[in-house]
Structure formats: structure tokens, C-alpha cells
Amino acid sequence: MSEEAWHEARLIPTSGINGAQEQEKRATSALLAVMGAVPEFAKALLGPLGAPGRVPETYIEVPFDLSGKRVIPDGLIRVSRGNKVWTALVEVKTGKSELQADQLDNYLDVARTENFDALVTISNEVPSLPGVHPTAVDKRKLRKVQIHHWSWSYVLSTAIVQKEHRGIADPDQAWILGELIRYLEHDRSGALEFDDMGPNWVSVRDSVAAGTLRANDKIAPEVIARFDALLQYLALRLGRRLGIDVSQVxxxxxxxxxxxxxxxxxxxxxxxxxxxxALRIPNAVGHLVVTADLRANIITSHVEIDAPREGRQTTRVNWLLRQLRDAPDSIRLESFAVRSRTGNADLLAAVREDPKLLAPDASKDLRSFRIAMDSKAGAKRGSGQGSFIDSVVKSVDQFYGDVMQNLKAWTPTAPRLRPEVKGEEDGLRSVSLSSQDGPVGAS
Incomplete structure (x- = not known):
């Protein structure tokens, strides 16, 4: 048999996964075991939840008795430092499975009874806003117990950023974390990327195109929430590639x-x-704003940057053009003057030929520039070629790579020292300027 048909042995194999229950068990065990083996990874996940910065103890399928009923969360995490013990129950879903409110209510009751600190849920559901849980639970149960949610995209992004950018001190632990990354990136792991705009996407899209959508339409909020979830996913995905924490504005x-x-x-x-x-990218010149025009079927990514505060107006335009030397000709540029609500706009190709297109009035100081890229929006609700999700992802990736990562904010020129004027025997000449002199021509 050719060696090409051989399968390399893996620490966390994807073979042998039969059904959603097996998928959840394996994903839970793999994640919690690696958290216990790689301290930096555990700290990256648990630190924001308030857990002590120590190596956690992790368990799966821990049984509890709740008023005579047997309750078995998927996992438990315990971190100790001195007399302080932080404990969280864990509930996991993979694939298309969604978290169930009745299950979460039971686990919150267990956590409150046992004086545990938190319930951590993990699924492929991406919340619409940071800190918002995708499943509605009884808020009265959250008085003593916190609930936190990680999407599998978040877990994978955290693992990649920690291993590839922040670093793991121990080489063996780095290899272990790499095995978890490889597992989660496999299709059979059940850790999916954001791949669905929801069941109401087509209906809302068509209503918008026809001009029949109303502001009080009951299905619109679900699509808005899905778009916000897509932004959260974009932040995680871009942060994964850049090695920094990108966040939704x-x-x-x-x-x-x-x-x-x-x-x-x-x-x-x-x-x-x-x-x-919009997305907030550390050290970028501004927010990366994403606009989806469902009527025109256009995705626009843009950023605004302050214009220099010195020099002629065309000099300020040329300052921007130098930073866009490798950008596509189809990029759209807009300039805005001080105390003016409207601006001047043209394509980068035309502005390269005539910078005055952005500064037609030399007497008006330019205040800022907007750099924008348009692309066609996909129509399908899922992922893949022709989908809305993929068109937005492509737009953001291309705009950041071709434009934003090359932009730097303007900084004023450092002040220059006034040269000293020396006369004979280091004294002032009679014609030299003195601090005692008045204006020229003064009597």
C-alpha cells in the first residue's frame, strides 16, 4: 500500500465520530484536557471570566442531584489559588445543535446550590453583541451565578492567537495546543464557522429590494441580530489572522x-x-466600517482618516496618495473640508491623475478623507460561493489587506531649533536680531 494512503496518528483523532452525542463528548474532553495541559491557553480563556491565573482542574460529565433529579453537565472547571476556588459548569453543543433554555436553567440552579461561580456555554451560536448570551434565561437565576458564552469560533481564534502570536513557553505544550487547533479546524469536529444568515434572510432581503419592508416588521430584528453576529465572527476571524484582539464597535x-x-x-x-x-482594530487609523446595501446588492468597506493640518490642499491629497500607491484604481476617495457637510469624491485612478479633484477650492482646509471599496453582495443565506456571508468576508479581507494595513495617521513635523547668530568675539552684531528689538519700522 502506498504511504499516501496512510493516516498520521493524532493526539485528538477525528475518526470514529458517530453522531452528535459522540461529537460533543469528544470536543468537550479535548478542549478541557488541553486547558488543563496548556496554562497560557487556559488563562486566555478563563482570565476574562474572573478565574485565578492558575492551571485549572477539568472534568467531564459530572453528575449532580437537583431536587431528586439527576443532572449531568458536560463538564466542570475548577481553579484554585490559596483559599480562593473558582468553579464553573460547562455545557457544550456542536454542529447545528443549539443551547436549550431548560438545560441552562437546571445548571444555573445546580451552580447556585453548590456555590459555584459560573456556567460556561460553548456552541456554534455567535452572539449578536459582546457579552450577550444567545439563549434567554431567567435573569433571577443570575443573581449569584454568572453565565458566559464562547462560540467555537472564539475558542479556535483564541487558540490560534495564543499559539502563533503570543506564544507558548513549553514546546510540548505548544504541540498539544496545535493538535487541538487541527482538530477544531476539521469538518468532523462539529466546530463550525459562521455559515447561516437565518431562516428570515431571504424574506427580508426580498422585501427590502421590493421596498415593502416596514420598520415594525417582526422578522427584521432576527436578520439584524444575524448581521451583528456576522460582525462578531469577522472580528474573530480578522483577529486570528492579525494576532490581536479585534472587536465589534x-x-x-x-x-x-x-x-x-x-x-x-x-x-x-x-x-x-x-x-x-464597524470593527475596532488596535493601532489602525480608524474603524473598519462595513455597510451592506440590500437594495443595490453592494458591500462597502470604508475607513476615515484625518487629513494633515499643514501644507497646501493638494499636498494633503498627495500625502494620502503616497500611502495608496499599491491600492486598486477602483478605490473610491472622498474629501471633507472644515465646516462643510458635503465633500468631493472620485475614483483613485482619476485622483492619481489630478489630485485637485479632491481639493478644488484651495481656500478650504481639508479636514478628513474617506477611503472606500465596493463589491457585489452575495444573495444566499448560507456560506460558500454566491453567499452573502462570503461576500462580506471577502470584502473585509481585501479592504484591510489592500488599503487599511498600509495607512498611517498624520503626525506634525517636529519644531526646528532657531539657529544661533554669533558676532565678533561671540557678541551680537549691531544688525543682528535681538529679543529687545521691536517690530521692523517701529519708532
Whole structure:
């Protein structure tokens, strides 16, 4: 038999997975075991939850008695430091399986009875906003127990960033974490990427295109939430590639007045046919804004950057053009002047030929530039060629790679020292400037 047909032995094999239950058990055991074996990975996951920075003890399928009923969470994590013990129950779903509210309520009751600190849920459900749980639970049960959610995309991204960018001190532990990454990236692991815009996607998309969607339509909020989840996924995916923590930009109104914020977005979707959001990328010149125009079937990625505060207006435009020397000609540029609501816009190819297109009035100081890239939006609700999800992912990847990563903010020129003027015998000449001199021509 040719060696090409041989299968390399793996620490966490994907062979032999039969059904969702086996898939969940293997994923739970693999993840918790690696957390116990690789301290840096465990700290990256558990630190944000308030757990002590120590190596955790991990268990699977720990049974509890809840008022005479046998309850078995998928796992348990315990971290000790001195007299402090932090404990969390774990509930896991893989594939298309979703978390069940009644199960979570039972586990919250167990955690409260046992004086545990938290319940951690893991599934392929990506929350619409950071810190928002994808499953509604009785808030009264959260008075003494916290509930946290990790999507499998988040777990995989955390593992990759820790191994490839932040580093693992021990080579053997780095190899173990690499085996978990390889397992989670396999199709049979049940750890899926974001791949569905939801059952109402086609209906809302068609209603927007026809101009019949209303701001109070009951199916619109689900599509808006899915778009926000897509932004969360984009942040994780981009952060995985960059090795940093990319996050979704959250409007303050979404936390202070969520009902009003949702109403504003539903009205925008109904009147303009637009879904929008933004990503915060550390050390980038600005937020990467993603706009989906469902009527025009266009995805736009853009960033705004402050214009220099010195030099002629065309000099400021040329400053931007130098940074876009390798960008596609189809990029759209806009300039905005101080105390002006409107701007000037043209394609990069035309501005390269004539920078004055962005600065037609030399007397108006340019305040900022907007750099944008348009691409065709996919229509399908799932993933793959022709899908909306893949078109957004492609737009963000291309815009960041071709434009944003090459942009730097303007910094003013450092002030120059005034040269000293020396006369004979180091004294001032009679014609030299002195701090005692008044303006030229003063009497």
C-alpha cells in the first residue's frame, strides 16, 4: 500500500465520530484536557471570566442531584489559588445543535446550590453583541451565578492567537495546543464557522429590494441580530489572522437604550435598505466600517482618516496618495473640508491623475478623507460561493489587506531649533536680531 494512503496518528483523532452525542463528548474532553495541559491557553480563556491565573482542574460529565433529579453537565472547571476556588459548569453543543433554555436553567440552579461561580456555554451560536448570551434565561437565576458564552469560533481564534502570536513557553505544550487547533479546524469536529444568515434572510432581503419592508416588521430584528453576529465572527476571524484582539464597535445606545437602538436600525433597514457595523482594530487609523446595501446588492468597506493640518490642499491629497500607491484604481476617495457637510469624491485612478479633484477650492482646509471599496453582495443565506456571508468576508479581507494595513495617521513635523547668530568675539552684531528689538519700522 502506498504511504499516501496512510493516516498520521493524532493526539485528538477525528475518526470514529458517530453522531452528535459522540461529537460533543469528544470536543468537550479535548478542549478541557488541553486547558488543563496548556496554562497560557487556559488563562486566555478563563482570565476574562474572573478565574485565578492558575492551571485549572477539568472534568467531564459530572453528575449532580437537583431536587431528586439527576443532572449531568458536560463538564466542570475548577481553579484554585490559596483559599480562593473558582468553579464553573460547562455545557457544550456542536454542529447545528443549539443551547436549550431548560438545560441552562437546571445548571444555573445546580451552580447556585453548590456555590459555584459560573456556567460556561460553548456552541456554534455567535452572539449578536459582546457579552450577550444567545439563549434567554431567567435573569433571577443570575443573581449569584454568572453565565458566559464562547462560540467555537472564539475558542479556535483564541487558540490560534495564543499559539502563533503570543506564544507558548513549553514546546510540548505548544504541540498539544496545535493538535487541538487541527482538530477544531476539521469538518468532523462539529466546530463550525459562521455559515447561516437565518431562516428570515431571504424574506427580508426580498422585501427590502421590493421596498415593502416596514420598520415594525417582526422578522427584521432576527436578520439584524444575524448581521451583528456576522460582525462578531469577522472580528474573530480578522483577529486570528492579525494576532490581536479585534472587536465589534458597540454603539453606546445599544446598552443604554437597546429598544430604541433596535428601532433606529429597523427604520434604517426599511427606509434605506442598509445594514451597517464597524470593527475596532488596535493601532489602525480608524474603524473598519462595513455597510451592506440590500437594495443595490453592494458591500462597502470604508475607513476615515484625518487629513494633515499643514501644507497646501493638494499636498494633503498627495500625502494620502503616497500611502495608496499599491491600492486598486477602483478605490473610491472622498474629501471633507472644515465646516462643510458635503465633500468631493472620485475614483483613485482619476485622483492619481489630478489630485485637485479632491481639493478644488484651495481656500478650504481639508479636514478628513474617506477611503472606500465596493463589491457585489452575495444573495444566499448560507456560506460558500454566491453567499452573502462570503461576500462580506471577502470584502473585509481585501479592504484591510489592500488599503487599511498600509495607512498611517498624520503626525506634525517636529519644531526646528532657531539657529544661533554669533558676532565678533561671540557678541551680537549691531544688525543682528535681538529679543529687545521691536517690530521692523517701529519708532
Amino acid at each position: 458597540v454603539d453606546r445606545k445599544s446598552t443604554t437604550n437597546p429598544t430604541g437602538h433596535l428601532a433606529d436600525r429597523m427604520n434604517e433597514l426599511a427606509t434605506s435598505g442598509v445594514l451597517r457595523g
